[in-house]
Amino acid sequence: MKKTGVVLIITGIIMVGWFGWQYWSGMQSVERIDDNVVKASENEDHKETLSVGTEPDNIERTGNSGELVNTDYDDGKDIAKLIIPEIDLAFDVFWGTGDEALAKGVGMYDSKWTAPPDQGRHTVLSGHRDSVFRPxxxxxxxxxxxxxxxxxxxxxxxxxxxxxxxxxxSVIVGKDEPTLTLSTCYPFHFVGSAPDRYIVEAELVKKGDLLNLD
Incomplete structure (x- = not known):
């Protein structure tokens, strides 16, 4: 019985240490942002822009005949940044959604159905629910x-x-319109392998020099 108790304690310590390291590692790629991260001119006309239900005139697609362009990045490479003013956070985005990328933070799906934002199709970002994507x-x-x-x-x-x-x-599929999808495990506070996914879908409304980034 004593040996069993010791084993359980050691196992618990290892698990706490592992999840603690995973949380710490992922949160190194997250930073707080100031209220002025979105340029003032963009804040002023934000509502007007979003009220238009058509694709923005300045959105250009790349590739021939609607085909996606191959993107050659090493897995885990820091390639982009996700900024969410509503929760005052910015996230480094890494290529791929394997263990290496998700251990660092938010990963961008690399698949035949998805692409980076410049291709005007479906961009999918994923992150762990117990660290970067809990908010x-x-x-x-x-x-x-x-x-x-x-x-x-x-x-x-x-x-x-x-x-x-x-x-x-049906979530990670090809789309003809420029779309951003965020995906994370759910429930957020579930212990163990979560059975569901929490999905956020957004449509592209503008592109250009919109942010104050260092």
Whole structure:
């Protein structure tokens, strides 16, 4: 009995240490942002821009015949930044959604259905629910999301949030319109392997020099 108790204690310490390290590692890529991260001119005309239900005139697609352009990044490479003014946070975004990328923070899906923002298709970002993406549950329809990629700022407006099964294959799919999707495990406080996914979907409304970034 004593040996069993010791084993359980050691196992508990190892698990706490592992999750603690995972949380610390992921949060190194998250930073607080100031209220002025969005340029003043963008704040002033934000509502007017979002009221237009058509694709912005300055959105250009790349690739021939609607085909996605191959993107050659090493897994885990820091390639972009996600900025969410509503929760005052900015996240470094890493290429891929394997263990290496997600251990660092937010990962950008690399698949035949998804692409970076400059290709005007479906960009999907994923992060752990118990670290970087826990605040995602506080977002609401109409909130703004920004992605800075290759020196260009992309502004999206959230139009839908929902919970789905972890095996749902209808989330990471090809889209003809520029779309940003955030995905994380759910419930947020679930112990163990969470059975569901929390999804945030947003439409692109503007791109350009929109943010005050260092």
């Amino acid at each position: 995602v549950g506080d977002l609401e329809d109409g909130d703004a999301l920004y992605v800075n990629y290759n020196g260009v700022d992309y502004e999206y407006q959230i139009n839908k949030t929902w919970i789905t099964d972890a095996n749902d294959r």
